[in-house]
Amino acid sequence: MTDASADDKNIAVLTHLGGIFFSALPGLIVWLLKKDDNAFIGEQAREALNFQITVLIGYMLAWVLAFLLVGFLLLPIIYIANLVLCIVAAVKVSKGEDYRYPLTLRLIN
Numbered sequence: 001m002t003d004a005s006a007d008d009k010n011i012a013v014l015t016h017l018g019g020i021f022f023s024a025l026p027g028l029i030v031w032l033l034k035k036d037d038n039a040f041i042g043e044q045a046r047e048a049l050n051f052q053i054t055v056l057i058g059y060m061l062a063w064v065l066a067f068l069l070v071g072f073l074l075l076p077i078i079y080i081a082n083l084v085l086c087i088v089a090a091v092k093v094s095k096g097e098d099y100r101y102p103l104t105l106r107l108i109n
Contacts, residue, residue, distance in 0.1 A: 016089040
């Protein structure tokens with residue numbers, strides 16, 4: 001549990017939930033603007049960004065596999081996983097806890 005203010009928690013929640021609608025864009029914007037100002041927001045924005053990049057890679061692979069008719073099964077699974085995990089992350093960070101997404105490529109350090 002971190003010592004994050006209410007504003008910090010709200011920004012982190014919006015960053016995670018923004019990934020549902022806007023993919024990696026909210027994580028990228030918040031990470032670029034806040035990574036040096038606030039450790040909690042910077043860490044959570046980086047985590048959201050890494051997860052959304054992983055989701056984008058998953059979508060691309062699923063589209064390629066759609067030609068083999070396997071990708072059509074993967075697309076809704078990826079969508080539901082993105083939705084559920086972003087909501088779980090938002091709930092955790094709203095309590096001031098750090099959250100790390102499972103099965104995420106850690107491309108941004």
